[in-house]
Amino acid sequence: MSKPTIHVAIAILLHQDQVLVGWREATQHQGNKYEFPGGKVENAETPLAACCRETQEEVGIHLSDWHAFDVIGHEYDDVRINLHVFHAHVPTDVLSQIQAPWQWYKRDELLDLNFPSANQAIIQRLYWPRQIKISEQLANLSQLPANQLMYWRVDAHQAECIELAEVSVEHISRLIVNIEMYQQLNSIQQQAISAIHLKQNQVLALKAGDLSKGKRYLAACHDLASMQQAQRIGCDAILLSPVQTTHTHPDAVALGWPQFEALAAAVDIPVFALGGIRRDDLMLAQQHGAYGIAGIRFL
Template sequence: MSKPNIHVAIAILLHQNKVLVGWRGAEQHQGNKHEFPGGKVEANETPVEACRREVYEEVGVGLKDWHAFDVICHEYDDVVVNLHLFQAAVPAELLNEIQQPWTWYSRAELLNLNFPKANFRILQRLYWPTQIKISEHLNDLEQLKPQQLLYWRVEHQAADVETLEQLAPELAANLIINITAWQQLTLPMQKNVAAVHLKQHQLMALKRGDLPVGLRFIAACHDLVAMQHAQNIGCDAMILSPVLATATHPDVVPLGWALFQEYAQQVDIPVFGLGGMQAELLPEAQSHHAYGIAGIRFI
């Protein structure tokens, strides 16, 4: 006998680096576990319509701007669940309308919560290590620390793409590459990399709906307009630079921590500080609303 096959709309609600989470009652399927807002897609509605409806009914806020986040099919012992995930930011003026017992958790805290197995891929995508090492040397992947990703910043040639195709999946899972190289990879390897990088001019050429669903994108930004655009088209994170003065770009005026914080507080996805960074500055960066830091020589 075939298992029941159900479609569920799930909302990833964001505010200032936090994600909204609830608790699934014991009487529900996969009960006594944490959950994201959502529910079954009814016969007369699309998944995004179901997501909007469920968030209004369960959480108490009505949101219009949704990004398609992922589609996940997971087979349990008793049922096949198709999760249609959508992402939206909750503005500050609606925070007081959120009903109990929904709670905001940091992305790191999500890893310690008890979610159903079908949500594992969601948690992997929402969580970011706090340091991004920028290097021209791909073999730096093998020396990364647990809280680091590597952005391989080179003008990729055909030979580089061939090298990427041979990369072990466990190494690719810690690698960020620019979209120009990513587009040349086979589909399996495209899915293996940790994130796809967008330079600011590449970012600004994209519009809502252009980003492939189910993949993680991180954008390089130098101003607030680019940062807001990155969030509006569905990017997962951004690198804002330069924060401090650097020897490599002495003619560029740095943002400074005060302006960095002012910008970072106006978006709801992780912001990494770049420019003059070193590992010891991570606590200071986070005190100014950075999720983490990125650097070349000192990380």
């Protein structure tokens, strides 16, 4: 006998690097586990409409600015689930309307919570390591510590594509590439890549709905307008630079930590500090609102 297929809408609600999480009662399917807001898509209802409705009913807030996050298929012993996942940013002025028992959790705290197995792909996308190494040498990828990703900062030439073809999927899963390189990859490599890097001018040229569903995007930004645009179009994280004067860009005006902190507080997605950062600056950066740090020589 074939298993029934259920379509479920899931809401990923974000505020200041935190994610809204609840608890499934023991009587529910996959009960006694943590959950994101959401529920079954009703007949003649679109997944997005179901997401809005469930957020209103369960959480108590109405949001209209949603981004398609992913569609995830998962098979349990008794049922097949298609998760239609959307994410949205929760403005400060509606925080008081959120109903109990929903709570905010930091992204790395999600790793320690017991979610249904269908949610694991969501957890892995929401979590970012705290350090990003920037390198032109692909060989550095195999030497990364466990707490790092690597942005391979090269042009998408044939030689680089051939070089990447020799890298295992395990290592590719910790690699960030620019959008031009990503478009040259085969489907298996595209599926494995950790994130796609966008330059500031590319961010400014895009609009909501242009980003591919199911992929993480890391936006390079240098000012408030580009950061707000990155969040508006659905990017997952931001590289904000230069925090301090660098050897590679000595003429660029450094933001300084006070301005960095003010800019990081203006968005709800992780912001990595880049530019003149040393390896031991992670705690300092976090004190000024950074999710993590990124750099060329110090990692």
